[in-house]
Amino acid sequence: MQFRASDGASIAFDDEGEGRPLVLLHGLMAHRGFFERQQPLASAFRLIAIDLRGHGQSRSSEGLNVARLAEDVAELARHLDLEDAIVVGWSLGASVLFHLLTGPESGRFAGGVVVDMTARVLNDDGWTLGLSEEHCAARSQAIRDDFQSFAAAAGSAIVAQPPAGEGRRVADFAVAEFQRNDPAAIGALWQSLVEEDFRPLLGRIRQPVLIAHGVHSHLYGPETAAHLVGAITDARAVAFDRSGHSPHLEQVNLFNDTIQEFAASLPRVREPQTTA
Numbered sequence: 001m002q003f004r005a006s007d008g009a010s011i012a013f014d015d016e017g018e019g020r021p022l023v024l025l026h027g028l029m030a031h032r033g034f035f036e037r038q039q040p041l042a043s044a045f046r047l048i049a050i051d052l053r054g055h056g057q058s059r060s061s062e063g064l065n066v067a068r069l070a071e072d073v074a075e076l077a078r079h080l081d082l083e084d085a086i087v088v089g090w091s092l093g094a095s096v097l098f099h100l101l102t103g104p105e106s107g108r109f110a111g112g113v114v115v116d117m118t119a120r121v122l123n124d125d126g127w128t129l130g131l132s133e134e135h136c137a138a139r140s141q142a143i144r145d146d147f148q149s150f151a152a153a154a155g156s157a158i159v160a161q162p163p164a165g166e167g168r169r170v171a172d173f174a175v176a177e178f179q180r181n182d183p184a185a186i187g188a189l190w191q192s193l194v195e196e197d198f199r200p201l202l203g204r205i206r207q208p209v210l211i212a213h214g215v216h217s218h219l220y221g222p223e224t225a226a227h228l229v230g231a232i233t234d235a236r237a238v239a240f241d242r243s244g245h246s247p248h249l250e251q252v253n254l255f256n257d258t259i260q261e262f263a264a265s266l267p268r269v270r271e272p273q274t275t276a
Contacts, residue, residue: 003079005053005063005072012057013050013076017042020110020263021085024049025073025093027158027245028193029151029178029186031056034090037252044260045086050076052096054185064188066092066196070099082108084268088259090115090248091219092189098198101205111208111266113259116217116245118224119198119231129224136194143187151178160216160244170249202231209235210262214243214250 003011014032022045024035032049033056041047051058052069063072073096077085087109089097094117101112121130142150155175159167209232213225225237238258240247248255 002057003076005075007063007068009053009060009063009072010058011050011053011072011076013048015046015048015080017045017047019045021046021048021080021082022259022263023073023077023082023085023087023109025087025089025096026050026052026055027091027093028189029055029154029181030090030174031177033177034174034246035248037249038256038259041256041259045263048076048080048082048085052093054189055181059182059185061185064185065192066095066189067099067192069189070096070103073100074103074105077105077108084108084110084266086111086113086259086263086266088113088115088248089117091117091245092193095193095196095198098201098205101207101209102201106207107269109207110269111210111262112205113210113212113262114228115212115248116214116220118220119202119228121196122194129220129227131219139190140187140194143183143190147181147183147186148179151175151181154178157218158245159250160214160242161218167244167250170246174246199231202228203233205232205235207234208262208266210258211235211237212247212255212258213237213239214245214247215239215241216244219245 026034032051035049053060094114097112118130123130152175155178156171163171211225211228229235240251243250
């Protein structure tokens, strides 16, 4: 399906199943197909998986920043008239989630799931739970100079190291799909992500939030998850002991079960209408 955003950009998404809406937001260089293993949840939820702007079938050369991505999803939520939705944001998708749960359409969301993300990507003298300035600069340079090699390295690293068995298959899939991206779009989005600071938003989130982190993530450690739990009013963490950066791809059954359990714990924002 395609949705036309307010600035004219075309946003691709899938919408299947019935029940409480579950909105799935992927990470940088990925697309909605990275949530294919959550498809069994369509038996219990209305699954809405989106290609964020600049990814997959939502190709665009304009509006390539995190705030605009969040506007796209908020506009789609309004267009679909979603109520009591749960938003799952993986990495870049979690940065969109932070905006959604504090933005004008926040009342449409009953809760959120943050998958392996930090409140600020760029470290500084007072913040060490993201990535170093050197790391961020090296990524920016690699995107510009040799995107194919950068995408291959990033794809290989999204799972617990060293990749083996199913992890190897996930990594190979990620490499192939990451390399399909437009380097200019990814560079712009990466720069936006590095410039963002979501810490001021965390205390404004009123919905329950689940922090899902991979014990073997090469990006963010348990201290990062603990910070989010402490900064968000109603949050708890769950660790995926055999996962790296992508628990939804590495421990699929546990991840899907965790989503269902979290959803069952959430009160409804709006009670369903009944007819006499």
